[in-house]
Amino acid sequence: MSSPTPTDSKSSRSSLIAIIAALVIGALVALAGSQDGTTVGGIPLFALAVAAAFAIQIIAFIPAMLLQTERFFDLTGSLTFFVISAALVLLSPLPDARSWILAAMVMLWAVRLGSFLVLRVHKAGSDGRFDKIKGSPLRFLQVWVIQGAWVSLTASAAWIAISSDPAAGAPIGWLTILGIVVWALGMAIEIIADVQKSAFRADPRHRDEFIRTGLWSRSRHPNYFGEIVIWVGVFVAAAPVLVGWQWVALLSPLFVILLLTRVSGIPLLEARADEKWGERADYIEYRENTPVLIPRLTRPTVRATAG
Template identity: 75%
Template sequence: MSSPTPSPARSSRTTIVAIVVALLIGALVALAGSQGGATIAGIPLFALAVAAAFAIQVIAFIPAAILRTERFFDLTGSLTFIAISVALVLLSPRTDALSWILAAMVVVWAVRLGTFLARRVHRAGSDGRFDEIKSSPLRFLQTWVIQGAWVSLTAAAAWIAIGADARDRAPFGWVSVVGVIVWAVGLAIEVVADAQKSRFRADPAHKDEFIRTGLWSRSRHPNYFGEIVVWVGVFVTAAPALVGWQWVAVISPLFVILLLTRVSGIPLLEARAEKKWGDRADYVAYRDSTPVLIPRLTAPRARATAK
């Protein structure tokens, strides 16, 4: 027997609760991460950054709702990372090498992501995730507010360190150097994995097939592994600048890990793949012999290719 369809009133309440929770989480992180940070007119820079992240999404939502389009949703998220990271460095009363490097790390990652997503939207024309949502203003608003939380939590480590008081902290040291190296490795893995998948999908011979070559022969989700490594690297780079409550910045890599492994990343794609290819022997062999996330170091053994 099918489950009953939620009533419009209940659906609206759930949506409102989700919006309030996202705003509350952003406010709490802003409060904790602002402790001991630099201020402008008495307002902590990090708190301003979080508020701006949400405000940008709500402002962008207005024309998107009027036009009922999601075409600039992902681009808005990427531009928010870039704009606020640059603004924080420029507005901070005291900046150092660490601040500039952290801002550059976020900007480079966001430019790469924004370009990749913009190309994908251009090719696809629309995003099926929004087909039902964008016809409901409240539910559509929810996705934009949640994106504000995503931006704020993901960038928290970099933004807290940039907005921290730089007067008494140690100069850029070996821990931060290690962090930059980790970030670079993660970004390289993510870029290569995305490029390999894009080339695979562009080949008409691979229509309705799953990728199992290159990095995808060593992990079923190497792009997500690279994404996680990127934000671990950002956190390690920022760590020497953190004091007291500013250590809430650890939420950055933890949030990315949780999001990709338990919420909207791997679980959704694994379910979709299981539904599409779960009855094929070659997919079952690939699934059972390939790690979900962390790539194997050894070369994969030959697998069955029969459909």
């Protein structure tokens, strides 16, 4: 048995630091968001939700590591959103209409995401992102713990509002209605964009081509724009009942925006697209005339045919 190389040791240290950082962030968000919230057995309900989000990922990691598979990684994240949102509204002593609405918003989003990801995994098989890390327990654990942080931060606005003190509640007003409308708009945009891209890829004529029709003619990443709008809507609907440190819920839309525009979303896909089509004149034209995120309202000037 060979001894660990310096590269392996450095990678393990980085993974350990990432795991600790994710857990600390989760703990701090749980502490702040639990202020003036309801409790179960003396423990803040929101803190229990965050702890459960991490616990579910760590429990799921064990069989994933033993079986050396990532096939249920994305599904576990979606189920975590659904299960904890449902549990929160059921465990709240006096859930109001806003709590039920927020839980439904997150759960419907999770059902759509989960079904979409299950179909994608079924078609694609193994996920190449995990090939180099499944053999290292610490590195593999890292992505599961980070998923716990992703779930907790993304859902924080809804979960904090659901678990807030019923006595501090506010009636459904124009701001909550606005949040519902914004959420519905984001869902529609994301669903339409995903359906259009799936149909495009299913056509053999479009093999090795890039999509530039429908919503994709107005934005290079309309699905990500829809995702951001969804969580802005959730935050707006939750905002009327937030007090004090509970405003840490603002991290929900800000985290989604940062993640998709600066970390793992748009930057990775743009780099991949540039590598694949960067020397093609039609792709350069599309890239230069199509906004990266926020869809243009005017008719696009690039050609809408492909393949």
